[in-house]
Amino acid sequence: MWRRSAVFCFSSRISVSSSSSSSLPNRRLIPWSRELCAVNSLSQPPLSSESTAKLAISGDRSDANRVFASGTVAATSTAGEISSRVAAAAGLGHHYARCYWELSKARLSMLVVATSGTGYILGTGNAAISFPGLCYTCAGTMMIAASANSLNQIFEISNDAKMKRTMQRPLPSGRISVPHAVAWATIAGASGACLLASKTNMMAAGLASANLALYAFVYTPLKQLHPINTWVGAVVGAIPPLLGWAAASGQISFNSMILPAALYFWQIPHFMALAYLCRNDYAAGGYKMLSLFDPSGKRIAAVALRNCFYMVPLGFIAYDWGLTSSWFCVESTLLTLAIAATAFSFYRDRTMQKARKMFHASLLFLPVFMSGLLLHRVSNDNQQPVLEVAGLSISASDDGKSQRRKKRSAQPPVAYASAAPFPFLPAPSFYSP
Numbered sequence: 001m002w003r004r005s006a007v008f009c010f011s012s013r014i015s016v017s018s019s020s021s022s023s024l025p026n027r028r029l030i031p032w033s034r035e036l037c038a039v040n041s042l043s044q045p046p047l048s049s050e051s052t053a054k055l056a057i058s059g060d061r062s063d064a065n066r067v068f069a070s071g072t073v074a075a076t077s078t079a080g081e082i083s084s085r086v087a088a089a090a091g092l093g094h095h096y097a098r099c100y101w102e103l104s105k106a107r108l109s110m111l112v113v114a115t116s117g118t119g120y121i122l123g124t125g126n127a128a129i130s131f132p133g134l135c136y137t138c139a140g141t142m143m144i145a146a147s148a149n150s151l152n153q154i155f156e157i158s159n160d161a162k163m164k165r166t167m168q169r170p171l172p173s174g175r176i177s178v179p180h181a182v183a184w185a186t187i188a189g190a191s192g193a194c195l196l197a198s199k200t201n202m203m204a205a206g207l208a209s210a211n212l213a214l215y216a217f218v219y220t221p222l223k224q225l226h227p228i229n230t231w232v233g234a235v236v237g238a239i240p241p242l243l244g245w246a247a248a249s250g251q252i253s254f255n256s257m258i259l260p261a262a263l264y265f266w267q268i269p270h271f272m273a274l275a276y277l278c279r280n281d282y283a284a285g286g287y288k289m290l291s292l293f294d295p296s297g298k299r300i301a302a303v304a305l306r307n308c309f310y311m312v313p314l315g316f317i318a319y320d321w322g323l324t325s326s327w328f329c330v331e332s333t334l335l336t337l338a339i340a341a342t343a344f345s346f347y348r349d350r351t352m353q354k355a356r357k358m359f360h361a362s363l364l365f366l367p368v369f370m371s372g373l374l375l376h377r378v379s380n381d382n383q384q385p386v387l388e389v390a391g392l393s394i395s396a397s398d399d400g401k402s403q404r405r406k407k408r409s410a411q412p413p414v415a416y417a418s419a420a421p422f423p424f425l426p427a428p429s430f431y432s433p
């Protein structure tokens, strides 16, 4: 695509110098030339070199004046020119919209928004879900995630250019300039932080901004330094539901940690599978992923399996802490055992096929887990504050304890079945009035 762009770029320059005035200063094309190349290569159908040239000279008043002064421009040709300029502007708009979309890693950002929205709904507790509040939280998270992802790509241009998976991104392919991408990242990040601060609360805005900094300025450089980057990245991925919860409730409680914990553990098998599948690419890009130091794959398979097992008790904890009904406990247990089975299969037989299976299972896991949490969420008016905006407070009221006991007694057989695989966890106690 870069080569195609370069060809279009070259032809548009020729066209400009021949079809417009030879006095048109070439330097006017330089900042835009690479991006204009991409307009040609991306528009469907591609813009002609002529319209690109018109686009390039559209701001030149002296050229326009010359054309009008000559008196040879008929009304029909003016209309044609206007329509071609409109088409060129639409092409440009489409081109940049696509660049912003890719810079933002929009699909990943939407997944991040889904986790933050889930955190928001869970964090509303007994209160009715505020639809505007949810929308502001999702929009703010989207903007900050877009900014974080754009900064990540700005810092990794030369690495991305060496990897098959990423070489077509807007920056390494030259479809957008670095200053333009920096401006996009700055505006998106600042707008997102302001939106969260003004429409939700400072805790949510602070968590989102700190997470942006962690991702762009700690995780991103760490990728080229040490395999620990995967664990730092897992923290980054775990924060959005916490900020959603904070946006809804203005505080962070023990319950608010369940989804972040699931996200943290979930990312390890997900990224271990990815790092195994793309290890040649990561080596070419100069990244220090654990898979590159583990030729047999045994270590990364063991790490993935271990983290799958860490997720198993989360359903029980969600139920025990009164966040969900016991049905979630059963579903979550089955789900985590299923992903653990794919990790175990990869551990025993470290082939690309098994790694791919574990990767696909991880893709499926998250939406199902979050849907389960939402579906089996129970209104909870006794969330125990751990960290409030004003300070620290760790306490559990007696009322809360007795209510949880009552909840447990609601479906004893389900609760027993769900706790059975975890003899190390406290056995459910059934409340008899």
Ligand SMILES: CC(C)=CCC/C(C)=C/CC/C(C)=C/COP(=O)(O)OP(=O)(O)O
Binding pocket: 112, 141, 144, 145, 148, 149, 152, 208, 211, 212, 215, 233, 234, 236, 237, 240
């Ligand atoms: C609110 C807020 C700031 C949210 C940010 C959430 C976010 C960006 C999560 C992504 C986590 C992560 C480790 C992605 C992989 O990046 P990578 O650099 O390994 O991916 P790449 O190789 O595709 O570039």
